[in-house]
Amino acid sequence: MKMTDKIKSWRNGIADDAREFRAEGAVTGFPWWRTALWLVGVYLLVVFLIGWYWTEEPPLFDVSENAAQRAERQVSGSTATATLITVIETLLEKRGGYLSNDIAPPGIWLDNLPNWEYGVIIQVRDFSKAMREAFSRSRSQSTEDGDLALAEPRLNFDHHSWVLPATESEYRAGISYLESYLARLADDNTGARFYPRADSLRYWLGTVETRLGSLSQRLSASVGQRRINMDQIDMDRQDTSGQAFEVNVKTPWLELDDVFYEARGTTWALVHLLKAVEVEFDEVLRKKNARVGLQQIIRELESSQEPVYSPMVLNGGGFGLLANHSLVMASYVSRANASIIDLRDLLDQG
Numbered sequence: 401m402k403m404t405d406k407i408k409s410w411r412n413g414i415a416d417d418a419r420e421f422r423a424e425g426a427v428t429g430f431p432w433w434r435t436a437l438w439l440v441g442v443y444l445l446v447v448f449l450i451g452w453y454w455t456e457e458p459p460l461f462d463v464s465e466n467a468a469q470r471a472e473r474q475v476s477g478s479t480a481t482a483t484l485i486t487v488i489e490t491l492l493e494k495r496g497g498y499l500s501n502d503i504a505p506p507g508i509w510l511d512n513l514p515n516w517e518y519g520v521i522i523q524v525r526d527f528s529k530a531m532r533e534a535f536s537r538s539r540s541q542s543t544e545d546g547d548l549a550l551a552e553p554r555l556n557f558d559h560h561s562w563v564l565p566a567t568e569s570e571y572r573a574g575i576s577y578l579e580s581y582l583a584r585l586a587d588d589n590t591g592a593r594f595y596p597r598a599d600s601l602r603y604w605l606g607t608v609e610t611r612l613g614s615l616s617q618r619l620s621a622s623v624g625q626r627r628i629n630m631d632q633i634d635m636d637r638q639d640t641s642g643q644a645f646e647v648n649v650k651t652p653w654l655e656l657d658d659v660f661y662e663a664r665g666t667t668w669a670l671v672h673l674l675k676a677v678e679v680e681f682d683e684v685l686r687k688k689n690a691r692v693g694l695q696q697i698i699r700e701l702e703s704s705q706e707p708v709y710s711p712m713v714l715n716g717g718g719f720g721l722l723a724n725h726s727l728v729m730a731s732y733v734s735r736a737n738a739s740i741i742d743l744r745d746l747l748d749q750g
Contacts, residue, residue, distance in 0.1 A: 451506030454496030455513055457664065460705065461486060463675045473586040476680065477535065477594020481582040483676035484527055487669055488555070488575055491520050492568055501562045512661045519665025521559050526607045527673050528552045528574070534600035536581075536593060545592060547584070551577035596681045598688065598747045604677075605744050608670065612737035615666060618659045619730035621651045622715050656726060657713040663729050667704040667736075674698050690746040693739055700736040704729055 463483045470485065471478035492498050499507045500514040532548040554574035561567045584592035651659055678685070678694055685691040708725065716722030 447506045447509075450496075451510055454499065454506065455510065456495055457513075457516060457668065458490050458494045460668070460671060460702070461490075463672055464679065467676075467679075471582060471586060475585050475594075476596060477585050477592075478582060479679040480527075480531070480535070480594065480673075480676040481578055481585065483672050484524065484531070485575055485578050485582070487520065487672055488524055488571055488578075491517055491524070492571060498568050498571075500559050501567050503562055512657055515658045515661040516665035516668070518559065519662040519667075520669045521555075521665075522611065523608075523666055523669035523673060525552075525556050526611070527604065528555050528578075530600070530604035530607070534603045535595060538593070538595055545581060547577040547581040547592070551575075551581070594680070596684055598681075598684050601677065601681050601684065602744050602747045605740055605747075609737060609740050609744065611666065612733050612740065615659075615663050616730050616734045616737060618651060619663055619726045619733065622656055622659075622724060622726035622730075623717060651726070656715050660713045660726050660729060663733060664704065667701045667733065670736075671698060671701045671705065674701070684747070688746045688749065690743055693743045693746065697736050697739045697743065700732050700739065704732040 463479055466486050467474065467479040467482040470482040496507065496513070498517065499510055500517050502508050502510075528548070529552055532544055532552045536545045536548055537543075551574045554570045554577070557565075557567060557570035559567055561570075581592055584590035585594060674694065675698060678691070678698070682691070685694060710723070710725070713725045714723045715726065716724045
């Protein structure tokens with residue numbers, strides 16, 4: 401057989417194989433499509449399982465035991481400072497780490513834990529501000545503590561920043577300054593002090609009161625309500641019937657779980673901070689007969705940390721067949737807030 405005949409036979413064989421391959425592909429589909437779909441499915445399953453694992457909220461911890469492990473010597477302020485440090489570290493080191501600034505799956509797809517983190521962050525910022533402006537100063541004209549002055553702005557850094565600098569690096573810098581303050585508290589020669597006075601406790605509780613009041617309103621708006629617009633009440637802005645303006649308030653359906661988990665993070669942080677305050681301000685609370693009131697606040701907030709067994713945040717009517725998780729949370733938050741108002745009144749009495 402000539403060489404040209406062999407080449408033609410080889411070409412014809414290749415053409416026949418190609419036709420058979422196309423015929424099989426028309427029926428069964430190209431194998432690479434099946435492989436790609438299989439890989440995508442496996443990837444999505446793995447990402448889903450990791451995201452599900454990350455969504456578990458951290459448990460509560462014992463503030464006294466935590467302070468004993470962190471502080472070299474138990475002095476005034478050691479429990480509060482150690483508790484604040486551990487709350488921040490838990491924020492950064494829980495399952496999945498810090499999620500609010502994630503830019504890749506599964507973190508970028510999650511919203512419950514980032515909102516939980518935001519609730520914790522707000523309480524961390526408020527407490528660090530109170531430590532800088534009230535707890536660590538003997539009077540309004542005294543000099544603020546250097547470590548606390550450096551820690552507070554770092555804890556107020558943008559919680560969504562991914563890089564240059566990353567939020568985590570700023571928060572860890574804040575932790576390092578708090579640790580320095582904690583170490584200095586144990587040394588009488590460093591000038592670091594913590595003053596458990598009634599007026600400074602009232603200062604911080606006033607901030608907590610406004611935070612919980614706002615959360616309670618947002619949680620209650622899950623079912624929609626007609627409310628008097630308290631922000632616009634003015635004699636010049638009332639209508640001819642003498643009635644103040646009314647507004648329809650309802651949390652959008654897609655934001656229900658956001659508000660709910662922000663409240664969960666807020667109450668989680670407050671349970672620890674209030675327990676630390678109970679230790680630090682024990683003498684003041686006893687003198688004012690306010691210790692039981694503080695313990696009741698803690699009980700209410702601990703109840704808000706019960707496990708959520710539903711796979712989603714339900715939004716049933718107030719007296720409907722289905723549960724409304726937002727209203728349940730609002731009940732605990734409102735009762736705690738009412739008790740805080742009473743506690744501040746007690747602390748203001750002579």
